Amino acid sequence: MDDMRYLEIDVTAQTNKMTARGVDVFYGDTHAIKAVDVDILDKTVTAFIGPSGCGKSTFLRCLNRMNDTIDICRVKGTILLDGEDIYDPKVDSVQLRAKVGMVFQKPNPFPKSIYDNVAYGPKIHGLTRNKAELDEVVETSLRRAAIWDEVKDRLQSPGTGLSGGQQQRLCIARAIATSPEVLLMDEPCSALDPIATAQVEELIDELRSQFSVVIVTHSMQQAARVSQRTAFFHLGNLVEYGETGQIFTAPKDPRTESYITGRIG
Amino acid sequence: MQKDPHIARAFDRDLEAVQALVLKMGGLVEAALLDAAVALETRDDELAAAIRAGDKAIDALEEQINVEAARIIALRAPTAGDLRTVLTVMKIAASLERCGDYAKNLAKRSVVLSQMPQIGGAAGAIRRMAKAVESQLKDALDSLIQRDVELAANVRARDAEVDQMYNALFREFLTHMMEDPRNISACMHLHFIAKNIERVGDHATGIAEQVIYLVTGALPEEARPKADMTTSVKGVQS
Numbered sequence: 250m251d252d253m254r255y256l257e258i259d260v261t262a263q264t265n266k267m268t269a270r271g272v273d274v275f276y277g278d279t280h281a282i283k284a285v286d287v288d289i290l291d292k293t294v295t296a297f298i299g300p301s302g303c304g305k306s307t308f309l310r311c312l313n314r315m316n317d318t319i320d321i322c323r324v325k326g327t328i329l330l331d332g333e334d335i336y337d338p339k340v341d342s343v344q345l346r347a348k349v350g351m352v353f354q355k356p357n358p359f360p361k362s363i364y365d366n367v368a369y370g371p372k373i374h375g376l377t378r379n380k381a382e383l384d385e386v387v388e389t390s391l392r393r394a395a396i397w398d399e400v401k402d403r404l405q406s407p408g409t410g411l412s413g414g415q416q417q418r419l420c421i422a423r424a425i426a427t428s429p430e431v432l433l434m435d436e437p438c439s440a441l442d443p444i445a446t447a448q449v450e451e452l453i454d455e456l457r458s459q460f461s462v463v464i465v466t467h468s469m470q471q472a473a474r475v476s477q478r479t480a481f482f483h484l485g486n487l488v489e490y491g492e493t494g495q496i497f498t499a500p501k502d503p504r505t506e507s508y509i510t511g512r513i514g
Numbered sequence: 515m516q517k518d519p520h521i522a523r524a525f526d527r528d529l530e531a532v533q534a535l536v537l538k539m540g541g542l543v544e545a546a547l548l549d550a551a552v553a554l555e556t557r558d559d560e561l562a563a564a565i566r567a568g569d570k571a572i573d574a575l576e577e578q579i580n581v582e583a584a585r586i587i588a589l590r591a592p593t594a595g596d597l598r599t600v601l602t603v604m605k606i607a608a609s610l611e612r613c614g615d616y617a618k619n620l621a622k623r624s625v626v627l628s629q630m631p632q633i634g635g636a637a638g639a640i641r642r643m644a645k646a647v648e649s650q651l652k653d654a655l656d657s658l659i660q661r662d663v664e665l666a667a668n669v670r671a672r673d674a675e676v677d678q679m680y681n682a683l684f685r686e687f688l689t690h691m692m693e694d695p696r697n698i699s700a701c702m703h704l705h706f707i708a709k710n711i712e713r714v715g716d717h718a719t720g721i722a723e724q725v726i727y728l729v730t731g732a733l734p735e736e737a738r739p740k741a742d743m744t745t746s747v748k749g750v751q752s
Binding site for chain 2: 469470473497498499500505506507509510511512
């Protein structure tokens with residue numbers, strides 16, 4: 250068939266991977282997130298956009314309970330992963346974070362070898378039985394993060410010796426080594442040059458065949474390029490959530506329009 | 515119009531500049547159409563020649579609009595309403611260019627027709643039709659500038675009147691041709707002229723629909739009223 254789109258995964262056919270209902274987040278007295286409802290689809294890239302301080306990163310961090318580490322932070326409402334409440338007291342947050350992985354704004358490899366950076370997660374979670382299996386996980390993860398060819402001959406060199414773009418792909422390899430089901434990315438390209446950004450974006454598109462990816466980005470063009478669903482946050486509210494093409498050609502809410510077209514509002 | 519300015523003011527200036535070019539182009543097309551109808555009625559070959567020469571300026575404006583639009587897309591990566599503005603402007607420019615060609619064609623035929631006997635009151639009827647279509651075009655462009663969906667819907671609805679004028683002329687020409695075969699040559703030219711003016715009306719309608727898309731994000735759904743009945747005419751009783 251000539252139409253290349255037949256090769257794409259049909260996003261509309263995807264089921265909900267994560268479901269958030271009536272989520273409120275407070276930092277002390279500050280009401281940072283107000284009654285947010287969002288469905289994160291499986292095998293789909295969802296982008297969170299919005300001005301600084303709108304709550305998009307805060308909400309992202311709720312999805313794998315990273316906010317637990319902040320004492321004054323309180324989360325209300327329900328967030329389900331495959332129908333299970335992730336804030337249930339029985340849920341082990343460390344196990345949760347193996348399923349819902351995260352990549353941060355600045356590449357932050359451990360001060361260890363490239364190999365150990367990737368092997369760390371599978372080791373502590375006991376995902377492999379022997380060295381051969383671990384080697385395999387490290388290689389597959391580095392390959393999927395599109396960095397294997399660049400590092401295969403120096404796996405024992407320190408991860409911190411790589412370039413910024415390579416470090417970020419190493420961090421992505423580390424995040425996917427535990428076979429997560431959802432990958433959260435908080436501004437993964439803001440410290441990268443355009444070439445490394447393009448490589449990470451290509452990687453995100455590849456990863457979509459296996460997981461759902463949620464990305465927070467300040468680059469509207471990046472959201473438009475990589476995502477199939479876009480959520481626009483403003484002052485702690487989820488203003489609009491919809492198909493990315495619709496958000497960027499005919500947004501329904503005037504606040505979304507003002508923001509994505511670069512107007513004061 | 516969008517109420518808030520862009521944070522990057524130069525973006526506003528770019529969008530305004532390209533829309534000003536469309537208005538300029540629209541003004542030239544409207545004038546060419548009216549002048550061509552006058553040239554036909556008054557058998558003014560000089561005016562007709564001026565209209566034919568003036569089409570170059572219309573074509574040049576279309577090219578300039580396309581260059582500006584491509585520049586905005588490349589440099590500003592427009593989204594949402596801005597993107598729809600750029601897309602709309604390009605489509606309208608293409609429509610106007612076509613309308614300019616029809617006016618030029620009218621002028622060409624009027625030079626030929628000025629050497630032939632008059633066909634009843636056809637030239638006057640064609641001028642009235644050209645006037646109606648010109649006002650459609652003008653309102654369509656006003657609706658673009660004012661982002662006025664109601665005015666655009668009104669332009670769309672008015673196309674039925676133009677279709678009816680065309681139907682009436684079609685029947686009249688058919689009658690003249692059946693009465694006297696020596697009229698055929700002039701009537702064929704006049705018929706093409708009427709058909710072309712009717713096509714300009716369709717373009718005005720298309721422009722109005724683009725404005726509705728620009729403002730609402732979706733083309734109008736319901737079918738517009740159509741009154742061109744000539745496709746089913748088999749003959750007239752003389």
